[in-house]
Amino acid sequence: MQKFEKLTGLVVPIDRPNIDTDAIIPKQYLKSIKRTGFGPNLFDTWRYLDPGEPGMDHGKRRPNPDFILNQPRYRGAQILLARDNFGCGSSREHAPWALLDYGIRAIIAPSYADIFYNNSFKNGLLPVVLPRDAVDRLFRETTAAPGYRLTVDLPAQTVTTPDGTVFAFDIDAFRKHCVLHGLDDIGLTLEHVNEIRAYEARRKREAPWLFT
Amino acid sequence: MAAKTLYDKLWEAHVVRDNPDGTALLYIDRHLVHEVTSAQAFEGLKLAGRKPWRVGANVATADHNVPTTDRRAGIADPVARLQVETLDQNCRDFGIVEFGMSDPLQGIVHVIGPELGATLPGTTVVCGDSHTSTHGAFAALAFGIGTSEVEHVLATQCLIAKKVKNMRVRVDGPIPPGVTAKDIVLAIIGRIGTAGGTGYAIEFAGSAIEALSLEGRMTVCNMSIEAGARSGMIAVDEKTIEYFRGRRSAPKGDLWDEAATAWRELRSDPDAKFDKEVALNAREIKPQVTWGTSPEMVAPIDAVVPDPEKESDPTKRIGMRNALQYMALAPGTPIRDIALDKIFIGSCTNSRIEDLRAAAAVVKGKRVAKTIKLALVVPGSGTVKRQAEQEGLDRIFMEAGFEWREPGCSMCLGMNADHLQPGERCASTSNRNFEGRQGAGGRTHLVSPAMAAAAAIAGRFVDIRELR
Ligand code: SF4
Numbered sequence A: 001m002q003k004f005e006k007l008t009g010l011v012v013p014i015d016r017p018n019i020d021t022d023a024i025i026p027k028q029y030l031k032s033i034k035r036t037g038f039g040p041n042l043f044d045t046w047r048y049l050d051p052g053e054p055g056m057d058h059g060k061r062r063p064n065p066d067f068i069l070n071q072p073r074y075r076g077a078q079i080l081l082a083r084d085n086f087g088c089g090s091s092r093e094h095a096p097w098a099l100l101d102y103g104i105r106a107i108i109a110p111s112y113a114d115i116f117y118n119n120s121f122k123n124g125l126l127p128v129v130l131p132r133d134a135v136d137r138l139f140r141e142t143t144a145a146p147g148y149r150l151t152v153d154l155p156a157q158t159v160t161t162p163d164g165t166v167f168a169f170d171i172d173a174f175r176k177h178c179v180l181h182g183l184d185d186i187g188l189t190l191e192h193v194n195e196i197r198a199y200e201a202r203r204k205r206e207a208p209w210l211f212t
Numbered sequence B: 001m002a003a004k005t006l007y008d009k010l011w012e013a014h015v016v017r018d019n020p021d022g023t024a025l026l027y028i029d030r031h032l033v034h035e036v037t038s039a040q041a042f043e044g045l046k047l048a049g050r051k052p053w054r055v056g057a058n059v060a061t062a063d064h065n066v067p068t069t070d071r072r073a074g075i076a077d078p079v080a081r082l083q084v085e086t087l088d089q090n091c092r093d094f095g096i097v098e099f100g101m102s103d104p105l106q107g108i109v110h111v112i113g114p115e116l117g118a119t120l121p122g123t124t125v126v127c128g129d130s131h132t133s134t135h136g137a138f139a140a141l142a143f144g145i146g147t148s149e150v151e152h153v154l155a156t157q158c159l160i161a162k163k164v165k166n167m168r169v170r171v172d173g174p175i176p177p178g179v180t181a182k183d184i185v186l187a188i189i190g191r192i193g194t195a196g197g198t199g200y201a202i203e204f205a206g207s208a209i210e211a212l213s214l215e216g217r218m219t220v221c222n223m224s225i226e227a228g229a230r231s232g233m234i235a236v237d238e239k240t241i242e243y244f245r246g247r248r249s250a251p252k253g254d255l256w257d258e259a260a261t262a263w264r265e266l267r268s269d270p271d272a273k274f275d276k277e278v279a280l281n282a283r284e285i286k287p288q289v290t291w292g293t294s295p296e297m298v299a300p301i302d303a304v305v306p307d308p309e310k311e312s313d314p315t316k317r318i319g320m321r322n323a324l325q326y327m328a329l330a331p332g333t334p335i336r337d338i339a340l341d342k343i344f345i346g347s348c349t350n351s352r353i354e355d356l357r358a359a360a361a362v363v364k365g366k367r368v369a370k371t372i373k374l375a376l377v378v379p380g381s382g383t384v385k386r387q388a389e390q391e392g393l394d395r396i397f398m399e400a401g402f403e404w405r406e407p408g409c410s411m412c413l414g415m416n417a418d419h420l421q422p423g424e425r426c427a428s429t430s431n432r433n434f435e436g437r438q439g440a441g442g443r444t445h446l447v448s449p450a451m452a453a454a455a456a457i458a459g460r461f462v463d464i465r466e467l468r
Helices: A027-031 A094-102 A114-122 A132-144 A173-181 A185-206 B006-013 B039-047 B078-094 B109-115 B130-138 B147-156 B181-192 B207-211 B214-222 B238-244 B253-263 B314-327 B353-363 B382-390 B393-400 B449-458
Strands: A006-013 A079-081 A106-109 A126-129 A149-153 A158-160 A166-168 B015-018 B024-027 B030-033 B058-061 B097-099 B124-127 B141-144 B158-161 B165-172 B200-205 B231-233 B276-281 B288-290 B298-300 B342-345 B374-377 B425-428 B443-446
Touching: A006 A106, A006 A132, A027 A094, A027 B078, A079 A132, A094 A114, A106 A132, A106 A149, A114 A126, A114 A173, A114 B147, A185 B015, A185 B024, A185 B147, A185 B158, B006 B015, B006 B141, B006 B200, B006 B231, B030 B109, B030 B147, B039 B078, B039 B147, B058 B109, B078 B097, B109 B124, B109 B130, B109 B214, B109 B382, B124 B130, B130 B141, B130 B214, B130 B231, B130 B238, B141 B231, B147 B158, B165 B181, B165 B207, B181 B214, B181 B276, B181 B288, B181 B298, B200 B207, B200 B214, B214 B231, B214 B238, B214 B353, B238 B253, B342 B353, B342 B449, B353 B382, B353 B393, B353 B449, B382 B393, B425 B449
Parallel strands: A006 A079, A079 A106, A106 A126, B030 B058, B030 B124, B058 B097, B124 B141, B165 B200, B165 B276, B200 B231, B342 B374, B342 B425, B425 B443
Antiparallel strands: A006 A149, A149 A158, A158 A166, B015 B024, B024 B158, B288 B298, B288 B443
16 A cells, blocks of 8 residues: 655545545446556546547547646646535445545545545545544635645645645544555454454354354 | 433444444444445455455345346446446455345345345344434434445444444324335435435334335335435334234244344334424325425425425525426425326335336226436335236236336336436436436436326326325
């Protein structure tokens, strides 16, 4: 997994609530058995004017000039600014894979859907939660100032604006630790092999019908 | 001892260890696997030289990509075919039981789990699929996970998780005729919103929930995720226990009695405290139809499409405007004036035998309207399909002009050949009306099976209460 420590990056604002995983990466691309290569299809239906299918040369498709990601001033954005309930819908981890593959390293929104939030951490994509009024302000400032960049500092748990305003965010300790060090959860869990075995033996006695 | 909720009990029974940071290592009894979210997990397992911790805890099936027409020719789309074949290969490599595309027991993972008795009361059930919440209908702690977690469960039989808060949604009172489990859950989502359950485990309770069959309860728990909750659950009663008697993987003989005794404990203590309580009166619930691109954008059949300009919250107003534009609907349009192009009866929300019976009862002896381009019935599993055929439901549907298909996810998300064309409008018994969910540019209205069936006959939405 990729580590995340501190990042100063260009911000792209997508001003709609409830951005669902079908919008982030449409179903036709979920047929892939790989973890990579989803970047060209991030927000596919909003991003292109023509319908997309896996295996196409996406560089030759017609981009939708009205979609914010296609505007030259947001090229190379690494931070996505969004509204409430970002990532709602399916459990597809292809959503964080697509965001990362495109180059997004952190998201800032007032709230996320649980599964998406969880999946993001597993891949080193940092979903930052800021209060609604702070997000409102960032939307205004990003829109007003081309080249607007924010600094997301995970150890300090802060987001800093170009004028030096600092917003603090919460994150649980275990997730922070894993993302900071790029740790593999499975390895960590396997340090507790004996406890898992002991639990399993007890479970077998208490609910033997689950082990037939 | 402090009174506990059902969720508290299920959680505590599965904690392997409490970590100092507030997370816990949670033991997983059952892991359901399908083709779309597992390939990368199996690959990760292989790359790390790991093996499944407990092969027998896993059950796999292919459902999302499979064709619903004649399967003997295989899958035409090479990318989809490779994904399904990859699942077959992974299951062979690791010895995991799989109900593959041509298996008579194949079906949508959330339909076959309970049907086979793989899902059982008191278990933790996970799957790389958000609608795993369905299995909570059997007093199981069931939730969807991503692919990294699929790999984690395969390798360790555990997940690192954090306990969420308790919410209870009570629905009390007699359920009016024509109102179904689907209408109840849509009404709940309309009330609390699609993020209303975020950070909670929902327990559905009350006399109306108790009155539902297990199939209806699955429909309700299925859409917990559309209310933002990763898991939804319902206490055990005698109906729950009876549901499992004689099922393929359910306990038999002495073990059955032992299990049934344990299962009877699976309910919240009477004085358990919930962090949030919501109450609905079943009497006031009407057949529901979604009009927008989020399941919370829902209205009763006798209502009109709402006006965004009357919404005070600016973010919501923008969301409503976008939705109406996408759906090509004008504010003030009566819901029953909305004409449809296609009808889809299926998905893990509503493709079980009871759903097909309800739809067939409406359709019997009638004809699908000429203006409907396609009306599809896709049973949730091979077992459901055979049962329906024994009851003659297939003939009722086909005589009315419906197509009767092979089991799978089908037009719920249109990963296979079944999908909407741009601009087409569909009455669907599935669970998501997101933009493009059923096909790029397609417009989805979520309804119950009876409402979808009635819409097929009339070509537009009708109030099924008036058909009775
Ligand atoms: S039927 Fe639809 S919601 Fe259910 S598992 Fe299949 S794709 Fe997902």
